[in-house]
Amino acid sequence: MESRPIECSRATGDAPATLQRENATMPVDPSKTMLLIAAWPDRLVAPELVVWGLSHRLHRVQWYSQRFVECAYNSAIHKLALPSDCDHFIFADRDMRPGPRAEPFLAADGELVACEYHVRNDESWDDLQAMHCGLWRCSRHVLETIKPPYFQRVLSDDGTSEKSCVCNYFRNKALQAGFKIVRAGWCAHSSENS
Numbered sequence: 001m002e003s004r005p006i007e008c009s010r011a012t013g014d015a016p017a018t019l020q021r022e023n024a025t026m027p028v029d030p031s032k033t034m035l036l037i038a039a040w041p042d043r044l045v046a047p048e049l050v051v052w053g054l055s056h057r058l059h060r061v062q063w064y065s066q067r068f069v070e071c072a073y074n075s076a077i078h079k080l081a082l083p084s085d086c087d088h089f090i091f092a093d094r095d096m097r098p099g100p101r102a103e104p105f106l107a108a109d110g111e112l113v114a115c116e117y118h119v120r121n122d123e124s125w126d127d128l129q130a131m132h133c134g135l136w137r138c139s140r141h142v143l144e145t146i147k148p149p150y151f152q153r154v155l156s157d158d159g160t161s162e163k164s165c166v167c168n169y170f171r172n173k174a175l176q177a178g179f180k181i182v183r184a185g186w187c188a189h190s191s192e193n194s
Contacts, residue, residue: 026106028088028137030057036076037063039094046190048097053090056106060086063094070151070166073133077143077150090137097188098135105185111139112174113182117189128183129175133167135187146173 035053039045043065053061062080066072073091081089092098096117098105105115114131124130133151143150150173154164164172171181 026056027109028139031059032086033058033088033090033137034060034062034081034084034086035090035092036080037061037092037094038065038069038072038076039063040065040067040069040072045094046097048099049092049094052098052102058090060084070149070153070169073151073166073170074149078148082140082143087140088137089140089143091133091135093134093189095190096135097190098185099188101186102135103185105135105137105187108182108184110180110182111142112179113137113184115185115187116183117187119189125183129171129181131167131171131181131183132165133170134189142174142177142179145177145179146170 035058037045037049043063045063050061062076064072064076064080066075076091098115102115105113112131113136115135116125117132117134119125119132119134124132150170151166152169153162153166154169155161156163174181
């Protein structure tokens with residue numbers, strides 16, 4: 001897995017425990033929060049995504065690229081998130097473009113928060129505990145409680161179709177561990193595969 005940190009200078013002074021921006025309060029300390037961006041296959045990241053993170057004082061930004069989404073997500077947690085000293089993590093796919101409608105995602109309280117966005121099967125959002133992994137955040141406690149693999153593709157018995165997506169696999173493990181999924185906000189998604 002290849003990862004690339006973005007080095008950013010910090011303003012002088014300590015970061016506040018909460019961040020005030022456009023009437024939204026982020027209930028986590030931005031200086032202890034890492035933004036991890038899945039940048040497969042071409043290692044490119046939507047500039048709007050990076051600007052959005054930096055505008056919310058998320059100065060710890062990593063992007064990573066690895067084939068097979070479940071392997072990439074698992075590696076990002078294992079090699080980037082858990083070895084860090086961060087308390088919270090925001091995970092985003094490279095083609096997410098958060099804007100003002102994503103502010104509630106940052107403001108929501110919860111150890112596991114998912115932002116809604118368009119997917120091919122939009123009816124999957126009908127389940128109140130549904131989540132997809134295009135834009136989500138969690139506490140270190142979530143990742144330390146759920147044991148690997150965090151993400152796994154579940155195939156039919158004959159291996160010819162997908163029974164459960166990697167997002168659902170993670171969601172089920174989180175629910176089994178006693179976590180509740182909070183959904184808040186909306187994010188634009190520019191993937192041709194959505």
